[in-house]
Amino acid sequence: MTTTTEPTTGNRKITIFDTTLRDGEQSPGASITPEQKIVLARQLAKLGVDAIEPGFPISSPGDFAAVQQISRELQGVEIVGFARALKPDIDAAIRATQDAGLRRLHLFISSSQILLEHQLRKSQDQVVRMAREMVAYAKQFVDRIEFSPMDASRTGEAFLFELVEAVIEEGATTINIPDTMGYALPDEYGRMFRRVREHVRGSDRAVYSAHCHNDLGMAVANSIAAIQAGVSQVEVTINGIGERAGNCSLEELVMAIETRQEALGVETGIVLPELYETSRLVSRMMHFPIAYNKPIVGRNAFQHESGIHQDGLLKNRNTFEIMDPEALGIPRNMIILGKHSGRHAVMHRVSEFGIELQNEQLEELFARFKTKADVQKIVTDDELLRLVGSTINRTLERFKLADVQVVTSSRKHRVASVSIVDAVAGEERTNSATAEGSVEALIRCIKASMPFELEFIDLELQSMAHGEHAQAEAAVEIAVDGRPYRGSAMDQDVVLAVARACLSACNQAARALVAAEA
Structure with a gap:
């Protein structure tokens, strides 16, 4: 099993908390079997995540069994049991994770006024009392307790301070302040963490965590803003899956940190060559296709059709790429041949097949290529070989x-x-x-x-x-x-x-x- 490593550069370590198997699986149509959860959890451990939230134990017998099996098997990674601030939920999460080598309980309760009125139907005083009682109850069984005021970014500041202060007093060790609806702007989200840490008594006793949804397309930006505000844990999912528009994408956040490490001054323990395979495994098992233009793992993320870009890449990869796909386990295939491609790209691809063409042959091939590319968007390698074969009057495919x-x-x-x-x-x-x-x-x-x-x-x-x-x-x-x-x-x-x-x-x-x- 791969475990995470301590920072060796002097940068601050960011804990990667993966909730693909809990929040990610709550995406409509993304449900997987307990057996598939175990396979994915093994890959997440191989990827080097610090904590895995494998499910919602009380939600179903299958989820309970999967969390239990993952807790028993993956002793080198922290396992997080998810629960509402209710005794039956807590009891189920405690039982499911009791065999984990390192475990944490994650409690949540609604905090915004709109959720208190229309979803939970309780007063602020009742919520604070419930939160206190359930954290104190859970503290009897587990030392590491994470608490989340759900919809924190739409919660009044005074009540948020009161609620966080109450759970820290009862023993919560991690405070997760989630942007549950993906509502916050980056400066607002970063400021929220700074304000909580400045105004909540005992705030220095807790670790702070960010959990961002992507409804406005800002989950990664908000997570980085939280890191810049001093947060030391970020909750993420593979491929950014999750409810509605999804969660902060693990691969996008990790590569933003990796690529801009000098500017951010932080790092993670993620094993980069495992990123691509993990992404594909989640996509296949959950039957969620990856958008072509998805950053990092999308099909077009490291592919180029423009002739200007292709010419630059052939001279120096760094001209139009800021990351090395092979370092992420992504097969190198940067040049895509289409109607925008130039002669240099076509000539380069033909030379990779070990074929040398005379100038007049290249011109003839390029004319055939442009005709083909106008009809269809992409000219594949086999189609190019057929065009070359027609040009030199020889069959090149086996x-x-x-x-x-x-x-x-x-x-x-x-x-x-x-x-x-x-x-x-x-x-x-x-x-x-x-x-x-x-x-x-x-x-x-x-x-x-x-x-x-x-x-x-x-x-x-x-x-x-x-x-x-x-x-x-x-x-x-x-x-x-x-x-x-x-x-x-x-x-x-x-x-x-x-x-x-x-x-x-x-x-x-x-x-x-x-x-x-x-």
């Missing part, structure tokens, strides 16, 4: 799709038949398969046609237009000998798009295997 047939039925298994030409073997292979779904049957046929073992890892489907003539873009990831390969293709037929994308990845694998043998 595998070519000869025919695909898929029969679907609402009552029976789907049946697929695929014919693939292997240029190296000089033969055409045809395989058939049945499966529950058309794509599954198709992939089985392609696997059977390959001269090497491949593992089908991931599939992304996207509609590239509206209406009945829309094209589907498929992105397929496979693994051969443990190494990942990703192919993409577009077609008006979804099944054909998947087939071509898969074959593109297979051709990449074949090229890599030949290069390794050489």
